[in-house]
Amino acid sequence: MAEPTVGEIPSSKQLLQTPQISQILNSESTLDVLLARLKTGILSCEKFSKFLKKKIQLEQHSSMELKKNSTRTIEAIGLFRNTDTLMKNLKFIISLDQEIGKDVYDPYVSSLTKIANDVQSLQDGFKRLRKSIKDEAYKREQDYKDANQAYGKATKRVRDLREELSKIRNGDPSGRRFTRRTRTGAHAEDETASKLRDAELECSRLKDRAEKLIKDLTLIHRPKTNERLKNLILELDSAVSLELEKYATFTEASIMRMGRIVLPVDESKSMMTSAVSIDNEKDLYNHLVSNSKGGRKPASAIGSAPGSRQASASSIEPPVPVISLPVATATPSTPIPTTPSHSSQLRAAEVVPQTALSSAGDDKEIAAMPVYSSLDPASSSPTPQATNANMWGPRPLDPDASTIPASPVPSVGNVSNVSTHTAVPASTNHGSVGTVQGVYGVPLETLCSISQSGVPDFVMICIELLEKYGLTVEGIYRKSANKSKVDSLRDKINANPAQTREILTPADPQNVEDDVYAISTLLKSFFASLPEKLIPAVFKPHLEKLASEPTDEEFVASSQKFVDSLPDPQYFTLEDLLKHLRQVSLLKDRNRMTAMNLGTVWGLNILDYDPSQPEVATSLAKLIEFAPQIYPSVDQ
Structure with missing residues (x-):
């Protein structure tokens, strides 16, 4: 092919077909240059593959967390049973994240996985090809070097024999002098001449072989090998470029x-359209009207007359939490005013009480519900029998008082329509342990639902006290406390859960060993008393499977899938428990409690089946050991 003329810019394909490149490809040093270039391409595959695998892990984690977070939020929003535009559009916008995780992240991860597998295959295949070509080319080069070296040695031998023969002829012209090797110089000359002829024949043979090898190497093998390496480089680079195009696509x-x-084609369903379509004033208007129209009496105005029906818990809307002003309480014997005061009438005109409305067309009476207001903290309360300990309510201003007289709340639009109620003890457990009756034996879901952290307050308090006072106490969780002391503390906590911290805090911070054993025993017995264990029996196959994972990385990945399959109460409670037990195990040199010891001790309390199986004990110990990796939010 003719070289491009001056001023002409050759195409990319023409660049590799010029005489200059052909000459370079036939040179001796080109082999190492091409092998180095092919190795660089293989290393680029390796780096690209590692990048893809790491990104796949991140995208999978993002997808999982996004879907889990949006699902939990949507479920939490659904508990409000509110149909106003704010809640409706909030739920819709968050559901888009759920859709993004399913329709965007999941297919993207699948595509990246396929690309990563293809790139890994390229890397492995071309690495084998490069090694095969390298070994074959180096062998031919070495054969030529060996032949050339043998030819050089043969040439030196011929030269030495010629010098020796010359010395024999010049040193004894008569040929009659005796030597050590032969009797006469004539005999030595004949012998040396014979050796010289043999050496010249061998030298000629070796020369022909070396010339043939260098000819084949220069004209056949070296160009062929270099051309093959060049094509492999182009093929690998093209394949990686194609994978990059796939990645970009x-x-x-x-x-x-x-x-x-x-932002779909139908803009009415876009995220921004939903966000700007919220009408706060209309929401408030509808809420006020729906709770006061049709002459329906508010729940606070309905007495528990004979024959009236209390609404079931499932038909009563949960109260909207409001900031309540603290009020004093009074005893149930306090007389109830039958005529509202002027201030009560003014407050009643400003505040719309919470009501439990029956369904449309239902002519049955409406169940009484407590009415709380930040503007009227002393508003009327339901009867003690109808009191739900899980409701939000005002806290007493005077700790010595217990109840207050209930103020009558008139119906909206009819100030004179007033109903009275008996007094109800005010809750003093706002935001603390035990807004249900007792702690032990109560379902985990119930305790988690009334806790702001999503984990039972009793568990959080025990962990806090143990990490403050007991991490270095030898035998924590292994040694049991005095049974009578534990029973006494358990009874006190069940009778007054709100005082759990005061009950369990050691009286003498300098002598806490017995208190630590008591708290740790109480915490274990709490989990043992759950109606359904922290890790139910249905999850036994998953837990057993974890012990068979061959590497720590695979164990962590399987463990993440395992804990993600748990319900929220179990998920978050197990997270805090594993975090705490890992803190204990980190100080095993002082407290003598390794992760395996803790897994064995705790298996009896959190598993709904025999924890003595070796694989189960091993899985629990590794869950404790790798808690920071299983739960990324766990403190390192």
């Missing part, structure tokens, strides 16, 4: 899918 497609979800 799938990335663009995922972004476009996300865009179609957030």
